[in-house]
Amino acid sequence: MAFDFDMIQRVYDGFGERVEAARQVVGRPLTLSEKILYAHLSAGIPQKAYNRGKDYVDFAPDRVAMQDATAQMALLQFMQAGRPQVAVPSTVHCDHLIQAEVGAAKDLENANNKNREVYDFLASISNKYGIGFWKPGAGIIHQVVLENYAFPGGLMIGTDSHTPNAGGLGMIAIGVGGADACDVMAGLPWELKMPKLIGVKLTGKLSGWASAKDVILRVAGILTVKGGTGCIVEYFGEGADSLSATGKATICNMGAEIGATTSIFAYDDKMADYLRSTERADIAEAANAVRQYLRSDDEVYADPTTYYDQVIEINLSDLEPHINGPYTPDLAWPLSKFAQAVKENGWPEKLDVGLIGSCTNSSYEDLTRAASVAQQAITKNLKTHSEYTVTPGSELVRYTTERDGLLDTFEQIGGVVLANACGPCIGQWARHIDDPNRKNSIITSFNRNFAKRNDGLANTHSFVASPELVTAMAIAGSLTFNPMTDKLTNEAGEEVMLDEPQGIELPVSGFAVEDAGYQAPAEDGSGVQVVVSPTSDRLQLLESFKAWEGTDLNGLKVLIKAKGKCTTDHISMAGPWLKYRGHLDNISNNMLIGAVNYFNEKTNTVKNQLTGEYGEVPAVQRAYKAAGIGSIVVGDENYGEGSSREHAAMEPRFLGVRAILVKSFARIHETNLKKQGMLALTFADPDDYEDIREDDTIDILGLTNFTPNGQLTIRLNHADGTTQEFQVNHTYNETQIEWFKAGSALNLIKQKQNV
């Protein structure tokens, strides 16, 4: 058994009491999100209520999940913490590194060969520290979590942006960076700004071609890619209760596309059915016992506008199937308007490939609905005109759908069943296309459709829809096909229509699997060796960063004064660098290569003050490091916005940058810098940014009296011999100053461990 029932029972044991106490403090009825959040405060119920959208709050998550691309650095850091075991149940899922090319078996074999070293590392480190390990081919992180670990009322974090998928089982599940995962696994609290709340009231009932996917495609159209930022989206109403748990998960999963912190549904009978069907009847019983706390209070449902920051209403009975895209998931088209949009915008009408599956849409219900459409191609003598691929979300789903004949149906219409992995959803797709520069269209049941996301080709127009609609379009081979109104001509020259899809929510004969692909950790992992080859180019053990030397920092060189936008992508690019996510030295060769140098407006070209020559940013910084000289990076507004990847903070730290001085920080990046023992400073007067010159040597003064709410002083030593001083601000609290002094948050954990 993979899940930890005792842990869940412990969460439920005190749940009601904490919710009642929170209701007293907040002084009004509570939404479901508030109940779960207040029940998971790391320091217990506070004296006064937190302000949504304002206050930073420390939480104690119940679980951590990591996928293989992000787990590497998270676990390399965890090794540094000096803990014998993870403090909360945690899992690793090998899903991102499998490239789709010919089909499941061969692709999996290739991935095992190519990534053997990374997989062995993840397997052994999981074994050592008490982490559940899901092998390559076991499935996609979010589907596996839904089937095994998600539980109503729980709080989890995951190192992947679609972690909110577990909201389909009434859990608050939030995507984070590896450094956050490391902290929680080490037993530290996890900080989050108390989210605002968006309520989505669902009335009516889905029918015909409309599916749960269309709910979120419609919501994305309403809220846009930014509309959910800083918010939890809570779904409620009789329409919500009518959706299957996996349908709910689809909606929560794609809440990531509107920028939401997470999305959630309240506990109901559909969730209980899913828990029982996945052999977790005991969790369903335990949840039933605290059911009233796993839903918002009745007053909230009666008057939602009073309790949510924003309320949207959607009538499922009227909901049309949607197709969103291209290039952005919030460009939402009702099916009846889509063909016209295709023609008016000149998008390629011929559909090259239809792809179903992914963590968003690979439930048993999804695949039965898609198969009911595929079956019609067989019985109605229709040829499938597009390429067609199927990605089961897990081995449990794959085995069960194979047993029930669904995969055979897909194969009969020319479908290729890919490995239970991310594959084309994350660009791990060796696509067969005659001309990679040809404008072409594909349609997927995935979640993201940014340019190049699926196949790396700029001219691919990628659209997102439900699996059943993708299947119908693939049969037709045309983007302008509307299965609700259009006929198709079969191989005998007859005109036929596709009937509405039919789904089966949960397998009638139950789920089955021979080998789910799970490796339980050793009871006592102390003797387990974690092997990382010193000659590896993909993995590298971390060394502790040096503690602060106890003095002011003098003689720092200006590495770069970044101009304008400098996101985590500018600081630590993704794409081909994904390969080095477990090797800090190698990935540091991308440090700041996307940032624009203020002094010459160029990227990746900065002056080496030791030679006077211009060089690439990482090379110049390595020269300073070799000479034992520290440096400083200067930046503009909202420095470090974008992803939460900790590499953007670890790389400069590793290469010897001592401080980042900017007009303002993106919050997560600022925290990441602090965690890595860097100085994250802001100009007290933003105009001082202008005074920093390319040849400056900089001193940071006041560190021996580094205190919360205080300021530090910057002294610019200009090359002409003049000097200039100004004040800079910081937001370090007592603990964060300790991180700085120790050299990193991890060093501090380790020190405390050794006391």
Ligand code: F3S
């Ligand atoms: Fe994987 Fe795509 Fe989901 S990359 S985790 S299938 S969003």
